[in-house]
Amino acid sequence: MSLAVVGVHHANPDKAKSNRRFEIMLSSPGEPVELCPQPNNPADPSAVAVFSMRGIQIGYLTAERCGRIGALIREGREVQAVFQASADFGAWIRVAFDGEVPVVDPTALAPEPVPMLAEGADPEAEFYPDEVWDD
Template structure:
């Protein structure tokens, strides 16, 4: 079954109608329909593909390096559906169904969204317990 997951970026930019992309991502549920809309008149990238939630609010864009492929799939009718998969620190992840197959969530999708901007720490200092005492200066 041909499926494709894509990270959607640009969630921190405001929409023209003043709606908030991050808020809309948090309102979205895994499995909800999303819509891909090519933007040939986009001043930054004529290959841009905007992504809208089931409620018609833009949540971001397909990454620039994937736009040409997705535009090609859209123009040839290869994308048979798109659904919201989960929130992601860069914006969101969507799932595409290809070649007549409906999109299906992967088995490992959690019901708990990733909190935007919550960066994971890669390393802690070895003797660090998270508490730092105030510096004690000698009396002079």
Template sequence: MDEITTSIVGIDFPNADKTRSNRRMEILLCAPGDRVTLRREPKNPHDSNAVGVWSERDIQLGYISAERAPMIGRRLQAEETSALFQAMHQGGAYIR
């Protein structure tokens, strides 16, 4: 499989968990090379192709961009896929 670097978007929205965890704060706790989990969300009311990004601590960091989500979602269905946190940038973060 080819490696893809992509942005995490939506990091300034609160999570829907009981504590309404802070995505930006969770990203600050991530180090380059940390594993992240990608989860398809076919029942997402805003985008049936949505792919969420979750930290090793099982806190949502945000989403794959709407432009990349369909392709990455197909890969998640078709083959074993892993992702790593790469770096934070001012507007979000990158994963690979």
């Protein structure tokens, strides 16, 4: 299962002032990440923090997912997670349960395809300039 990691623009509370976005940039697909429920979190008692393999927090699971994932962890179910990819909003991780090993989805690593123009096509054919109004 792929899960989104959000909250990357917030500062970490550690003394070193570690940067979540920078830590995501250092992370590689397949690196283990740790999921830590935070029942004392004042914003959301069901919050689940995500930490890189270097022990730096990179964010939180989304509110929609943290309740169920946190409950599984508190029940003692085995939950393994790996870093999958960075994203504009934060990052993606892969999670597996009950002894299964998470596998990075190779389609998530593929770059967005760049549309190619057909040979001889006009590159400005779909360009529509803004209308110029009289002053």
